[in-house]
Amino acid sequence: MSHFTVTTAAGCGNQANLEALNNGISGLQYNDFLDVELDTWIGRIKGIEQQHLPDTLKKYHCRNNQLAYLALQQDNFISVVEQAKKQYGTDRLGIFLGTSTSGILSTELAYQTEQFRQSGQLPETIHLREQHNSFSIAEFVRTLLQIKGPAQVISTACSSSAKVFASAARYIELGLCDAAIVGGVDSLCLTTLYGFNSLELVAKDVCRPADQHRNGLSIGEGAAFILLEKPEKTHSQQAPVYLKGYGESSDAYHMSSPHPEGRGAFQAMQSAIKMAQIDAGDIDYVNLHGTATPVNDLMEDKALAQIFCSQKMQPGPKKVVCSSTKGWTGHTLGAAGGVEAVYSALCIQNNFMPQSLNTQTVDPLLTQSILQQSQYSNVQNIASNSFGFGGNNCCLILGGQSC
Amino acid sequence: MLSDSGGAVLLKLYIKTIGIIAPGIRTWNEAKKALCDPDNYVSCPVDKKLDSLLPANERRRATRVTQLALAAAQQTGSPEALSQCLQVFSSSNGDLSTFNQISLALAMAGRPVSPTRFHNSVHNAPAGYWSIATQSQTPSTSITAYTDSLAAGLLEASVQLNAHDNVNKRDCLLVCYDEIPPDAFSSQFIITEEFACALTLSQSSENALAELHISLGSGSEALSELSHNSMEALRLSNPQAALLPLLNIIAHAQYNQNLHTATITLPYFELGINIRVTPLQHD
Numbered sequence: 298m299s300h301f302t303v304t305t306a307a308g309c310g311n312q313a314n315l316e317a318l319n320n321g322i323s324g325l326q327y328n329d330f331l332d333v334e335l336d337t338w339i340g341r342i343k344g345i346e347q348q349h350l351p352d353t354l355k356k357y358h359c360r361n362n363q364l365a366y367l368a369l370q371q372d373n374f375i376s377v378v379e380q381a382k383k384q385y386g387t388d389r390l391g392i393f394l395g396t397s398t399s400g401i402l403s404t405e406l407a408y409q410t411e412q413f414r415q416s417g418q419l420p421e422t423i424h425l426r427e428q429h430n431s432f433s434i435a436e437f438v439r440t441l442l443q444i445k446g447p448a449q450v451i452s453t454a455c456s457s458s459a460k461v462f463a464s465a466a467r468y469i470e471l472g473l474c475d476a477a478i479v480g481g482v483d484s485l486c487l488t489t490l491y492g493f494n495s496l497e498l499v500a501k502d503v504c505r506p507a508d509q510h511r512n513g514l515s516i517g518e519g520a521a522f523i524l525l526e527k528p529e530k531t532h533s534q535q536a537p538v539y540l541k542g543y544g545e546s547s548d549a550y551h552m553s554s555p556h557p558e559g560r561g562a563f564q565a566m567q568s569a570i571k572m573a574q575i576d577a578g579d580i581d582y583v584n585l586h587g588t589a590t591p592v593n594d595l596m597e598d599k600a601l602a603q604i605f606c607s608q609k610m611q612p613g614p615k616k617v618v619c620s621s622t623k624g625w626t627g628h629t630l631g632a633a634g635g636v637e638a639v640y641s642a643l644c645i646q647n648n649f650m651p652q653s654l655n656t657q658t659v660d661p662l663l664t665q666s667i668l669q670q671s672q673y674s675n676v677q678n679i680a681s682n683s684f685g686f687g688g689n690n691c692c693l694i695l696g697g698q699s700c
Numbered sequence: 701m702l703s704d705s706g707g708a709v710l711l712k713l714y715i716k717t718i719g720i721i722a723p724g725i726r727t728w729n730e731a732k733k734a735l736c737d738p739d740n741y742v743s744c745p746v747d748k749k750l751d752s753l754l755p756a757n758e759r760r761r762a763t764r765v766t767q768l769a770l771a772a773a774q775q776t777g778s779p780e781a782l783s784q785c786l787q788v789f790s791s792s793n794g795d796l797s798t799f800n801q802i803s804l805a806l807a808m809a810g811r812p813v814s815p816t817r818f819h820n821s822v823h824n825a826p827a828g829y830w831s832i833a834t835q836s837q838t839p840s841t842s843i844t845a846y847t848d849s850l851a852a853g854l855l856e857a858s859v860q861l862n863a864h865d866n867v868n869k870r871d872c873l874l875v876c877y878d879e880i881p882p883d884a885f886s887s888q889f890i891i892t893e894e895f896a897c898a899l900t901l902s903q904s905s906e907n908a909l910a911e912l913h914i915s916l917g918s919g920s921e922a923l924s925e926l927s928h929n930s931m932e933a934l935r936l937s938n939p940q941a942a943l944l945p946l947l948n949i950i951a952h953a954q955y956n957q958n959l960h961t962a963t964i965t966l967p968y969f970e971l972g973i974n975i976r977v978t979p980l981q982h983d
Contacts, residue, residue: 408803413807471859491818688831
């Protein structure tokens with residue numbers, strides 16, 4: 298991970314997000330999204346609506362691609378990509394992005410118009426390819442940055458943009474590309490707000506991960522982009538962070554509810570740790586999936602307990618330091634894996650582990666060490682968890698030093 | 701991984717089994733017959749009711765596109781064997797029908813979105829149902845590359861098979877499928893027939909139907925077509941049916957013991973991908 302950038306409700310770009318993390322300032326706000334009448338809080342990014350895509354890319358105009366465009370302009374990301382294009386060639390750079398709802402908001406709103414009600418026809422401003430389809434985000438970035446290597450979108454709900462790291466790393470390993478732009482972009486839309494509400498998973502208050510009285514998630518939006526290169530090839534201007542391992546699994550349990558014992562979450566973490574060739578005890582901090590639904594946080598804790606309590610650790614508490622950063626961003630769904638990978642990278646670079654924001658009383662049923670205050674100490678290895686609908690799980694291990 | 705003389709990366713793998721659902725075709729055997737004797741092929745819409753190994757309660761919830769994908773996938777082996785495979789699901793559009801239903805609900809007073817419809821709306825819904833049906837806990841990846849999703853799926857599966865983290869040398873189940881889009885979208889992506897195809901792919905040649913060498917193309921190769929009108933029409937009816945020229949080589953090898961190697965090209969961005977297909981002797 299030689300260069301990266303993140304944009305969330307907590308801020309545009311790495312510095313703004315880092316300051317919000319350091320100062321414990323949440324990006325969540327009471328819901329004011331369009332005409333959505335839900336009593337809830339959201340992680341809405343300011344300034345998306347003001348983004349104007351370049352004239353040649355007008356067909357791609359939708360909230361998701363506007364967010365991508367806003368995010369790409371942070372942290373000199375585009376100029377770093379330009380250097381990578383010179384170094385590798387445009388056809389040797391891949392694009393692997395995750396999203397769950399792409400630009401469907403535009404189509405949802407078109408369905409609400411009188412014109413659609415009467416004709417059943419979408420207006421000419423709605424483009425299936427350039428806005429609605431999940432691949433739209435990859436095609437937009439590919440066209441904007443003039444990149445011609447392999448490309449795909451992984452859409453596995455809330456694990457989407459964690460899994461792109463694994464996919465891109467394999468493409469690079471096998472020589473199908475030399476480097477890749479990975480990440481995720483997901484933006485607010487009606488389907489996810491009303492859909493999660495129908496499942497009674499949306500909190501009325503701000504989300505409170507790991508809290509005794511947590512009662513659901515806050516839906517957010519976010520974008521993260523990372524340039525992934527082979528360690529020996531990087532020309533990183535910042536202290537690089539290494540992707541050391543990834544683990545993936547399926548719950549085979551339920552479409553919208555995780556396995557209650559965290560079976561799939563455990564398997565994903567176990568595979569990732571094994572691949573990273575480290576012991577569980579070498580992990581300094583876990584960035585939790587931590588959605589703040591009652592079921593998720595408990596099952597994730599059970600999975601962590603299996604990993605960290607069963608190992609032969611030296612004297613000391615057999616539990617791991619962990620927190621969810623969704624108190625800052627809300628659940629950014631298909632972007633969560635990418636957003637939290639960049640958050641983890643920022644933690645490694647700054648030797649910092651964020652508190653579990655909004656948590657008032659830690660649920661006594663949780664066994665692991667939930668951070669109630671941010672900690673400033675050496676951070677070498679971080680595990681970042683992402684779990685999605687369909688029982689789709691992914692864990693990434695990031696480190697300050699390569700394997 | 702190996703490289704050819706030109707330096708382009710080649711991924712080597714084997715096709716073990718094939719499952720297919722298409723108009724007038726319910727099994728690989730029926731597909732072979734259609735491809736080798738196309739004059740007697742009769743096209744008719746895919747059955748409304750498809751075989752399903754989903755438990756009854758899940759079958760009621762699963763949408764048409766999930767049922768299509770699973771009907772092809774379950775032909776490729778026993779649930780026990782398939783549960784050990786890595787899984788790659790690829791579709792151009794996923795479930796636009798479910799999007800359409802949710803959006804109609806969102807346009808109504810009170811916006812009554814059904815929770816089942818909501819969980820069915822994720823692109824990995826077929827993969828989720830599949831893992832439940834087969835009790836498969838292996839990694840599962842659902843992708844799209846719009847019109848180039850078939851090649852992207854084949855590449856992703858080939859890469860997962862050959863990557864070093866496939867330490868248990870698992871086979872990979874690839875499932876490629878597309879529904880007929882609802883009316884609101886039908887003019888933007890013309891898909892006239894339902895089509896789903898599943899391949900089990902392996903690093904081992906044991907009992908394999910064919911050996912494949914896959915490489916990125918140069919962009920100058922012509923996309924593969926089929927010579928017979930009815931088969932070519934079927935190929936053009938659905939983006940996933942671009943796999944038919946590859947299946948055609950294997951079908952003819954089995955029918956006529958014709959084991960010639962041939963190369964086919966699938967659409968993949970500016971490049972295309974080339975697949976060198978070597979049918980293998982199979983009793």
